[in-house]
Amino acid sequence: MDTGNSEELRRPPLKTWSAFGNLGRRPSEYEIVTHQMNHTLRDKPLEIGPDRHGNRWLVRHRDAAKFAVKDWDGFRDPDQLTYRKYVTSQDNSETYLDAVLQEFDQLGRAETAPDFLQACLTPSRYLAHGLQMMSAYLQQLAPSAYVGNCAAFQTADHLRRVQRVAYRTKQLDRTYPGRSFGTTERRAWEQAPAWQGLRKGIERLLVAFDWDDAFVGLNLVVKPLADELTLRQFAVAARHLNTELDALVADNLFLDAERSRRWSAALTRFAIAEDSVNLGRLHTLIAKWRPLADEIVETGSRLSEAFLPGLNSSDQIAAAAVGAWRSFLEEAGLQA
């Protein structure tokens, strides 16, 4: 047979992946390592029988989504994160937090607000773990590696938060051995009224299997509200209560939350620009999560209330959290 190998030398060398087609420019390093790196975007996603669980799951929960564009590989993360950029920037953040902890240790600052921290900070490791699980779900259902990698880095951000909270929990346990820091949080997370909106939000997300529903529920509703209440508003309260260390840690963790918002807003703007029908689809999904959002704000705004008599009322906290959430949604081209 003629295999045509004689043509081998006639082709000019490739400058980049043929998958880029006629890009008209040199792709960035970020694009080189991300483009078309999800091989399951085909009629039968997996190379197994069409009726197998994994194929049915992806077809039903990912490919049948109404929130859709022609090609999700057109999406770009505004941060253009690659693995190398991620570990470099996060190492900088972690180095900063180590320095903060060291400084407070050297200054010999006494803990100032154990009640507040036991109620508002240490139970948040459960919240962060819930957000971590859901971010990992977004990664595996994402319709492009441009989306999936953002979700993977977001997953790791939450493990970071879990570990930083655990660190503080253990420090507080050493300082106050009688208070059982480290063991009281589960009860608070499961039963304290102020945590119940957030817990309900996480648990509802754990059964939201359609990728667009999970994306909207997590990245546009539950997570931004959770970050407002348990990082930003938490930091405000922590400063009032003179536990500046915890405020600084929360501020730094909030940088990760802002990265999540940047790519989430870029994703919705991209999808709306690609197909304006997506605007309505997104609003329908947000409307579905809206009652839960109200519940999260209603309960979560009371987390620190008792510790700030005459300072920050739950109404003020709620108004600040909702205001910030609305601004984020506006950034995303949406309305709450």
Place this chain on the structure above:
Amino acid sequence: MLLDRDDWYGVAHDLEWSLSYVEHEDAFPDAWTGSNGIPREAWRAWEEPFRVSYRDYVAVQREKEAGVAGVRDALKRSRVYQNLHPSFAAVSHLHMGATCMIEQMAVMMLGRFARFAPSPRWRNISVFGMLDEIRHAQLDLLFSHDLLKYDSRFDWCQKAFHSNEWAIIAIRSFCDDWMLDTNCIDAALAVNLTFEHGFTNMQFVALAADAMEAGDVGFSNLLSSIQTDEARHAQQGFPTLEVLMKHDPERAQRVLDVSFWRSFRLFQAMTGPAMDYYTPLDRRTMSFKEFMLEWVVDQHERTLRDYGLKRPWYWDTFLQSLEHGHHALHLGMWFWRPTLFWKPSAGVSKVERRWLNDKYPSWEDSWGVLWDEIIQNVNHGRMAQTLPETLPALCNLTQLPIGTHLDRHHLECVTREHHGRMYYFDSEVSKWCFEQEPERYAGHLNVVDRFVAGLIQPADLSGVLQWMGLTPDVMGDDAVDYSWARDYLPDAQSAG
């Protein structure tokens, strides 16, 4: 006071709570957790095989990345690739094409663990695995992209898994099945414990050693750097096996036996030829069989023994196959070379043949006679007879050619009917794997099934090659333009 990792680590993994707004079974469905029949409390015994903090992870990995970036820059300036022996260059094409997307698939599998694994410790440790695997995919892509200007075969690092190339379909059929369709528990046993801990360990360490010898310092460095991560996260399978052994040892035995055979067959096809035929003779450190015995067989037997499991029932067949199977696959792949995206090295000059006979005493009897025929044809200019006109029969389990698991005297096909359809297998072992869970495999069509069903048009070899995405610039041909065959011309002086 400042704390050490071990002071707070336990708190960071104490994350289980009782769901009350939704049912636990709905949030953690058995189909993904794989926990059916195993009580929820049993997973409290799942202990991390290693401890790592996020803080240390990003610091260490940042340094590793800087190290590899340095190697990459040096490689761009040097002429290492241009000076590489063409048959060893084929190893890098094959490796990059076959493994890069598996790394990215592993992100998805570990994402599944991070979401659905029945222990929070396991879910947490998987997050580092997700990051590791993104790293590996991105390093493969960067190194390959740098080399595109020398050889468009590196395009297949990014492209292979979007194609229908048959070897890639064989890999996808294993990886999509065990990594992306299987529940967390079975996947940890099949992928972390068997595929990664056993086989890829060999692929990365042994191939890195050969690459270093062959002068491909960049490739060697890349493989070694990746292996430092793999060795860490491949450990996740052990605590899972420990829990499963207490509750369902039969299932553990079955999953390990099926995945060991399937992994072995894949590595016979991909790593066997790379080690025993493509790596230049003076650069080979060990034979594929020797690597397998030292790196995979000993270790697998030790794991089985440590956990109270038996050797697979097919152990004798496996050992015989270790002697022969990759030679059969190599011969088939070389013959069907237009269906490859790399240029296979025949690797049977006289001196190479002496090495093969030395390492595999029955090689001459099984394979020498077939290569002699090819040599005759090459040396008489009858090239058409060294090339295929049709497709080989393929196994419905492994997707590999039938007649490639033993020597030349055992080429028979094994069959089994299931719900009115006849299935074909490369061995009794593959048939046994099918029989463990027929519905797992029954709905799939291999390349030949698709050809017969008229799904590939035009229905001839050129149509198949087009369907596989093989363009002339990458289509396989002999790596060294048949120069090895001149060794056998009557007046030739042996190249050795």
